[in-house]
Amino acid sequence: EAGVVQSPRYKIIEKKQPVAFWCNPISGHNTLYWYRQNLGQGPELLIRYENEEAVDDSQLPKDRFSAERLKGVDSTLKIQPAELGDSAVYLCASSVGQTNEKLFFGSGTQLSVL
Amino acid sequence: RKEVEQDPGPFNVPEGATVAFNCTYSNSASQSFFWYRQDCRKEPKLLMSVYSSGNEDGRFTAQLNRASQYISLLIRDSKLSDSATYLCVVSHSGNTGKLIFGQGTTLQVKP
Numbered sequence: 591e592a593g594v595v596q597s598p599r600y601k602i603i604e605k606k607q608p609v610a611f612w613c614n615p616i617s618g619h620n621t622l623y624w625y626r627q628n629l630g631q632g633p634e635l636l637i638r639y640e641n642e643e644a645v646d647d648s649q650l651p652k653d654r655f656s657a658e659r660l661k662g663v664d665s666t667l668k669i670q671p672a673e674l675g676d677s678a679v680y681l682c683a684s685s686v687g688q689t690n691e692k693l694f695f696g697s698g699t700q701l702s703v704l
Numbered sequence: 705r706k707e708v709e710q711d712p713g714p715f716n717v718p719e720g721a722t723v724a725f726n727c728t729y730s731n732s733a734s735q736s737f738f739w740y741r742q743d744c745r746k747e748p749k750l751l752m753s754v755y756s757s758g759n760e761d762g763r764f765t766a767q768l769n770r771a772s773q774y775i776s777l778l779i780r781d782s783k784l785s786d787s788a789t790y791l792c793v794v795s796h797s798g799n800t801g802k803l804i805f806g807q808g809t810t811l812q813v814k815p
């Protein structure tokens with residue numbers, strides 16, 4: 591069974607440029623999460639979806655970040671414009687139903703903003 | 705103060721050693737607890753859930769102390785392959801709540 595798929599694996603951009611990350615969760619997992627992980631820190635939740643509804647986006651910096659999960663399957667996270675402090679690994683995860691008992695993470699997108 | 709705190713280490717131990725990590729959490733309403741493992745430049749993966757009565761999975765034992773608000777992970781007979789970062793994870797609202805990750809404790813097992 592395929593795991594959570596993310597792309598791209600790496601992205602290097604200049605500040606003020608836009609960037610987008612894509613995630614395809616495990617088939618049948620209706621809960622999808624976007625996390626950001628800074629170097630030496632644990633992942634921090636940006637947004638959680640149950641199907642196509644964003645049920646927790648309290649940590650998403652809405653002035654520059656946006657996310658969508660049309661049709662309740664794959665998802666896109668966008669930053670526009672990117673800032674130097676956005677450099678991090680962006681992780682997508684999915685889980686079965688609404689439970690957080692076990693999250694399956696993708697391999698992440700490492701973003702470098704120059 | 706962070707909601708979930710861990711000693712970042714690194715813990716450097718020889719093969720075969722027993723090592724223990726502690727993690728403290730600040731929200732007394734926390735209900736679910738987990739340990740995740742993250743290899744270098746890889747994604748986190750669930751190692752084990754932590755139950756009130758404590759639980760064991762092979763060489764790994766997890767304990768929860770609600771009164772003192774800390775969680776521990778004990779690894780016996782350390783292997784080289786145990787080298788990784790161990791993330792303590794807490795949820796406020798049982799199995800549907802947001803997961804709060806600690807910064808992780810890095811373990812290096814030496815030959």
